[in-house]
Amino acid sequence: MALSASSLVRTSPISVSSKSFRVRCAYESSRLSVQASASSNPKARFVARRKETISVRQLDLPLIEYMRLPASQYSVLDAERIERVNDNTFRCYVYRIKFFNFEVCPVLLVRVEEQPDGCCIKLLSCKLEGSPIVAAQNDKFDAIMVNRISCDSNRNNSPMQQLTSDTIIEVSIEVPFAFRPIPVQAIESAGTQVLEQLLRIMLPRFMAQLLKDYQAWASGDASRQPLGTGEI
Numbered sequence: 001m002a003l004s005a006s007s008l009v010r011t012s013p014i015s016v017s018s019k020s021f022r023v024r025c026a027y028e029s030s031r032l033s034v035q036a037s038a039s040s041n042p043k044a045r046f047v048a049r050r051k052e053t054i055s056v057r058q059l060d061l062p063l064i065e066y067m068r069l070p071a072s073q074y075s076v077l078d079a080e081r082i083e084r085v086n087d088n089t090f091r092c093y094v095y096r097i098k099f100f101n102f103e104v105c106p107v108l109l110v111r112v113e114e115q116p117d118g119c120c121i122k123l124l125s126c127k128l129e130g131s132p133i134v135a136a137q138n139d140k141f142d143a144i145m146v147n148r149i150s151c152d153s154n155r156n157n158s159p160m161q162q163l164t165s166d167t168i169i170e171v172s173i174e175v176p177f178a179f180r181p182i183p184v185q186a187i188e189s190a191g192t193q194v195l196e197q198l199l200r201i202m203l204p205r206f207m208a209q210l211l212k213d214y215q216a217w218a219s220g221d222a223s224r225q226p227l228g229t230g231e232i
Contacts, residue, residue, distance in 0.1 A: 042175045044187045048195035049168040052203040056151070056161045056211060059218035063151050063161045066214045067119065071112040075213045088112045089124070095201070096130075097194055100179070105129040108145070118150035133176060141173035149210070163210065165203055169195050 056063050071088035083091050094106040109124045123145035128134050147167040171191065179187055 042180070042184050044173055044175050044184050044191060046171045046173075046188060046191035046195050047169070048192055048199055049166075050196070050199040050203055051164065051166045052207050053162055053164045054207050054211060056163050056214065058159055058161055059215065061218040063163065063214060064117065066217055067117065067149070067151050067163075068114070069217075070114060071119070074112065075216075085109070094198070097198060099194055100190065102134055103130050104134050110145070115148075115150070117152075118148065121145075121147040121149070133178060137173060137176060140176075141171060143172075144168075144170045163207065165207055167199060167203060169199070171195070 081093050081095075085091055089109065089111050092108040092110060094108060097104045097106070105128070107127045107129060109126070110121050111124055113120045113122065123143060126141075126143045126145075128138055128141075145168070147165060149163070149165050151164070152162045173191075175184065175187060
């Protein structure tokens with residue numbers, strides 16, 4: 001009986017200490033969880049997609065042959081906005097975009113990959129130019145862009161062809177501190193509208209330039225001078 005009482009006296013403090021330790025661990029874990037939640041920065045995601053199709057009257061040289069040209073033979077369609085880096089890589093200066101009270105000018109580095117019925121333009125990197133707060137976001141966002149340009153290879157003998165550009169842009173960005181009071185949904189809605197407007201402006205212009213370049217190539221114009229002036 002004495003041994004039992006002595007054992008209880010010895011074991012009781014250990015039991016209380018263990019309980020205190022568990023409570024303290026739970027508290028620390030909860031506190032760290034709250035701190036991590038508070039320190040994690042909210043992110044916004046913008047996604048826009050657009051498909052543009054134009055009818056092309058085929059000349060003596062068919063459109064499919066033009067679309068199968070190696071990237072090294074592509075004309076720089078807009079000398080004010082596009083510069084060639086190497087045979088299949090180009091740097092594109094996008095028009096200035098108004099986003100809330102800031103102006104953003106994205107500079108894209110893209111690669112052209114040849115495909116059987118056209119080509120695929122993929123974004124390699126994107127840099128933002130503009131105010132200091134805009135430039136500060138360059139290491140805080142990810143962007144994906146794919147533009148597939150194709151013609152209907154099943155209609156090679158038809159005098160009219162369909163030239164299609166199917167583009168998708170996706171941007172994921174850490175919300176800047178100045179925008180934190182604005183709900184993320186509102187930022188995402190505004191960002192998506194900006195991307196959609198950009199595609200509405202750029203794709204028809206790009207397709208019109210592509211058509212003119214095909215006509216120059218098919219007529220034997222070896223110079224293939226840039227067609228754009230940099231203006232919208």
